[in-house]
Amino acid sequence: MQRDKFYQEIENRTHPNEKLIKTHCSYCGMQCGMHLRVNTATNKIIGVEPRYDWPVTAGKMCPKGVTAYQQTNHKDRLLKPLIRDDASLKGTKKGFREASWDEAYDVIAKNFKQQQEKYGKDSLAVFSGVSMTNEKCYLTGKFARVALGTRYIDYNGRFCMSSAAGGFLRSFGVDRGSTLPWTDIHETDCLFIAGSNTAECHPTSMFRIWNVQERGGYIIVVDPRETPIARRADLHLDLKPGTDLALANGITNLLIQNGYADEDFIKKHTNGFEETKELVKEFTLAYTSEVTGVNQEKIIRAAEIYGKSPNAVVMFARGIEQQHKGVDNVSAYTNMALITGKIGRPKSGVATFTGQGNGQGGREHGQKSDLLPGYRKITNPKHVEEVCHVWGIKQEEMPGPGVSAYEMFELMDQKVIRGLYLLCSNPAVSAPNLNFVRQAMKKLDFMVCSDFYLSESAEFADVVLPAVTWAEDEGTVTNLEGRIIKINKAQEPLGDSKPDWQMQVELAERLGKGKYFSHLKTAKAVAEEFRLASKGGNADYFGATWDKIDRQDGVFWPCKDENDQGTPHMFLDKKFYHPDGRAKICALPYRPPAEEPDDAYPLRLTTGRVVYHYLSGNQTRRIEFLRDMCPEPFVEVHPQTAKIYNIAHEEEVRLFTRRGEGKFKVKITEAIRKDTVFVPYHFGHDESINLLTIAALDPISRMPEFKACAAQMEKL
Ligand SMILES: Nc1nc2c(c(=O)[nH]1)N[C@H]1C(S)=C(S)[C@@H](COP(=O)(O)OP(=O)(O)OC[C@H]3O[C@@H](n4cnc5c(=O)[nH]c(N)nc54)[C@H](O)[C@@H]3O)O[C@H]1N2
Ligand SMILES: Nc1nc2c(c(=O)[nH]1)N[C@H]1C(S)=C(S)[C@@H](COP(=O)(O)OP(=O)(O)OC[C@H]3O[C@@H](n4cnc5c(=O)[nH]c(N)nc54)[C@H](O)[C@@H]3O)O[C@H]1N2
Numbered sequence: 001m002q003r004d005k006f007y008q009e010i011e012n013r014t015h016p017n018e019k020l021i022k023t024h025c026s027y028c029g030m031q032c033g034m035h036l037r038v039n040t041a042t043n044k045i046i047g048v049e050p051r052y053d054w055p056v057t058a059g060k061m062c063p064k065g066v067t068a069y070q071q072t073n074h075k076d077r078l079l080k081p082l083i084r085d086d087a088s089l090k091g092t093k094k095g096f097r098e099a100s101w102d103e104a105y106d107v108i109a110k111n112f113k114q115q116q117e118k119y120g121k122d123s124l125a126v127f128s129g130v131s132m133t134n135e136k137c138y139l140t141g142k143f144a145r146v147a148l149g150t151r152y153i154d155y156n157g158r159f160c161m162s163s164a165a166g167g168f169l170r171s172f173g174v175d176r177g178s179t180l181p182w183t184d185i186h187e188t189d190c191l192f193i194a195g196s197n198t199a200e201c202h203p204t205s206m207f208r209i210w211n212v213q214e215r216g217g218y219i220i221v222v223d224p225r226e227t228p229i230a231r232r233a234d235l236h237l238d239l240k241p242g243t244d245l246a247l248a249n250g251i252t253n254l255l256i257q258n259g260y261a262d263e264d265f266i267k268k269h270t271n272g273f274e275e276t277k278e279l280v281k282e283f284t285l286a287y288t289s290e291v292t293g294v295n296q297e298k299i300i301r302a303a304e305i306y307g308k309s310p311n312a313v314v315m316f317a318r319g320i321e322q323q324h325k326g327v328d329n330v331s332a333y334t335n336m337a338l339i340t341g342k343i344g345r346p347k348s349g350v351a352t353f354t355g356q357g358n359g360q361g362g363r364e365h366g367q368k369s370d371l372l373p374g375y376r377k378i379t380n381p382k383h384v385e386e387v388c389h390v391w392g393i394k395q396e397e398m399p400g401p402g403v404s405a406y407e408m409f410e411l412m413d414q415k416v417i418r419g420l421y422l423l424c425s426n427p428a429v430s431a432p433n434l435n436f437v438r439q440a441m442k443k444l445d446f447m448v449c450s451d452f453y454l455s456e457s458a459e460f461a462d463v464v465l466p467a468v469t470w471a472e473d474e475g476t477v478t479n480l481e482g483r484i485i486k487i488n489k490a491q492e493p494l495g496d497s498k499p500d501w502q503m504q505v506e507l508a509e510r511l512g513k514g515k516y517f518s519h520l521k522t523a524k525a526v527a528e529e530f531r532l533a534s535k536g537g538n539a540d541y542f543g544a545t546w547d548k549i550d551r552q553d554g555v556f557w558p559c560k561d562e563n564d565q566g567t568p569h570m571f572l573d574k575k576f577y578h579p580d581g582r583a584k585i586c587a588l589p590y591r592p593p594a595e596e597p598d599d600a601y602p603l604r605l606t607t608g609r610v611v612y613h614y615l616s617g618n619q620t621r622r623i624e625f626l627r628d629m630c631p632e633p634f635v636e637v638h639p640q641t642a643k644i645y646n647i648a649h650e651e652e653v654r655l656f657t658r659r660g661e662g663k664f665k666v667k668i669t670e671a672i673r674k675d676t677v678f679v680p681y682h683f684g685h686d687e688s689i690n691l692l693t694i695a696a697l698d699p700i701s702r703m704p705e706f707k708a709c710a711a712q713m714e715k716l
């Protein structure tokens with residue numbers, strides 16, 4: 001343990017005038033363990049120190065994490081509420097003036113009230129995000145239902161985790177992103193990873209992933225691009241975007257044909273096998289290869305490696321989920337684990353790479369249009385009764401289910417929704433089909449935006465509220481394993497900024513709903529009510545007290561009470577959450593992407609991320625190092641395709657679809673299919689690739705198809 005000693009020494013050698021605050025990174029679902037370094041003379045954050053003793057990430061961090069601390073005292077921080085007096089300047093940065101909290105709250109309360117009196121409660125909508133703690137996510141759901149009384153609330157996880165959630169619910173009856181802890185995955189024999197650019201998007205998973213290979217195990221990667229992980233994988237299945245369902249069915253067919261099905265497990269613990277077996281017969285090698293563009297040998301090997309491996313983990317991310325059949329893709333890949341019985345035991349299982357820092361917790365506690373805390377359904381009278389009891393409202397006061405994130409913009413366009421409270425999301429960059437979405441935001445009578453920087457979406461607002469960064473508040477977050485962890489406060493809020501939960505309590509008071517909110521004076525008080533509200537639900541956090549989280553290095557849900565240590569491994573007892581205790585193997589016919597290439601739009605456009613930026617880029621584009629490393633978007637084009645279009649590396653092209661266009665610098669690379677182009681989406685205004693993407697929604701998850709549409713380009 002030389003190494004541990006080394007790090008321990010570093011930690012003990014804290015500089016004079018400095019203290020270390022134990023916390024986690026602000027960005028992705030890995031939630032790497034870190035310390036924030038705080039100057040004790042100024043009480044300001046001045047740096048980070050990785051936490052080698054955090055069991056999940058063991059001192060690893062990525063370029064975003066090590067610079068995350070620069071957000072808090074950044075010159076672009078919003079320090080006071082802003083009010084726009086001239087509505088004609090909506091859609092620009094101009095026309096705001098600074099105001100006091102009192103004035104901002106007065107303007108908001110007056111507008112909300114007037115609007116709801118005139119057009120009804122549901123004319124107001126809430127759009128939120130999951131960079132917030134569980135406590136903030138919980139309170140946002142309560143604020144929408146109790147303080148505003150609107151049915152319209154949804155959040156950015158609809159563009160992120162909703163297909164994984166839909167697939168897991170259908171297959172297992174419960175949605176926890178990983179059935180096993182990350183501290184298991186390096187000990188498995190095979191990782192089957194579909195649609196995840198792991199090395200750039202969950203970089204601190206990589207030491208575990210390479211370890212599988214180093215121990216003699218296998219890595220199989222399914223991606224239309226040769227990503228860093230695909231390059232070193234044992235097998236790279238370079239499929240056409242949007243064809244995963246065919247590939248999963250084809251592999252499942254081979255697993256069954258070649259005797260890898262675990263008949264005992266199937267009989268005892270699942271439903272749906274016979275139908276699925278019949279359906280996948282259609283996915284012969286020849287047909288699967290033709291639809292997916294993957295050569296037959298590779299498909300055979302993938303089935304053989306996965307089938308033979310004593311333990312295996314099927315993993316996936318947005319590459320398969322952000323499709324208009326994302327839920328089917330999730331269930332189809334999950335079938336592989338259920339049919340071979342490689343689930344419900346250590347070192348085997350199914351996991352999605354949850355995206356945002358609190359992408360897991362934030363989807364469980366009531367920010368989704370149809371959900372209440374603890375994964376309760378707003379359409380289930382018993383569930384509603386349980387939550388009403390905690391909130392102190394009558395059952396008939398609970399609004400019904402609303403609509404999904406993108407559909408809220410459709411209602412804004414139709415003037416059904418006329419007012420918006422947006423927090424912790426930047427849909428003017430990250431929503432699909434942006435020409436439409438930006439137009440819909442412009443049509444709003446009144447919009448409030450809470451953020452700590454003036455985002456592209458804030459440009460549409462009438463009032464902007466200055467929120468705090470993650471380092472200026474405390475609370476819990478649930479990482480990609482389903483482990484509830486604690487975020488600690490390292491600095492007092494800068495300027496007049498406030499945490500969102502506090503804004504909501506104070507606004508509720510202005511709206512005459514103080515009796516449901518005024519007791520929530522601290523983040524801890526919100527946490528206590530939140531744990532109670534989740535109690536008895538599928539995602540039960542009641543036993544996950546802050547003390548226990550600290551003592552145990554996090555607590556995996558469900559955690560029912562004081563004596564429960566939590567649930568690192570799901571389904572160890574082979575009990576799934578469907579009423580009969582069985583998992584569902586799903587028979588899923590193939591559907592092509594919503595928009596297939598044709599003569600006018602012969603290319604497939606897919607979109608995603610680079611290691612240096614985070615989501616809409618509102619946070620990372622302001623950090624000098626990250627901006628220097630990746631200052632602008634680009635379009636990845638295969639050399640042979642570039643030749644056909646007569647374009648050179650770094651030349652600008654006009655890329656366009658049926659919905660929009662943009663100018664992008666060409667990056668010529670052999671690491672992409674000839675029929676596909678890729679653009680990262682972290683950029684605003686004219687540089688947003690979402691001007692081009694399609695809002696084809698999955699029928700179950702209502703996830704837009706960010707990962708496949710038809711495009712064309714021309715040399716400029
Ligand atoms: N650096 C960085 N890290 C992040 C984030 C970030 O913005 N930047 N965001 C976080 C969040 S919120 C999320 S959701 C995750 C996202 O994490 P990922 O899902 O890993 O990231 P993406 O780049 O969206 O897409 C992953 C891969 O899907 C591939 N792909 C595209 N189309 C298809 C397809 O049809 N089938 C298959 N099998 N693959 C396809 C792309 O080529 C890409 O390599 O990352 C998290 N981590
Ligand atoms: N084309 C394309 N589009 C995509 C995707 C894709 O792969 N391709 N991926 C989708 C995915 S997976 C996701 S997750 C979405 C994300 O899309 P967004 O929700 O737009 O993502 P962020 O950039 O994280 O936006 C969060 C905003 O809230 C602010 N913020 C952070 N923390 C807080 C807080 O505690 N309180 C408040 N009030 N504000 C805060 C940040 O400064 C930022 O402006 O984008 C989706 N859009």
Ligand code: SF4
Pocket residue numbers: 025026027028029030031032060061062063064065066201202203204
């Ligand atoms: S991997 Fe994710 S959580 Fe870890 S440092 Fe990077 S962005 Fe932060």
Ligand SMILES: [Mo]
Pocket residue numbers: 159160161355356
């Ligand atoms: Mo995401």
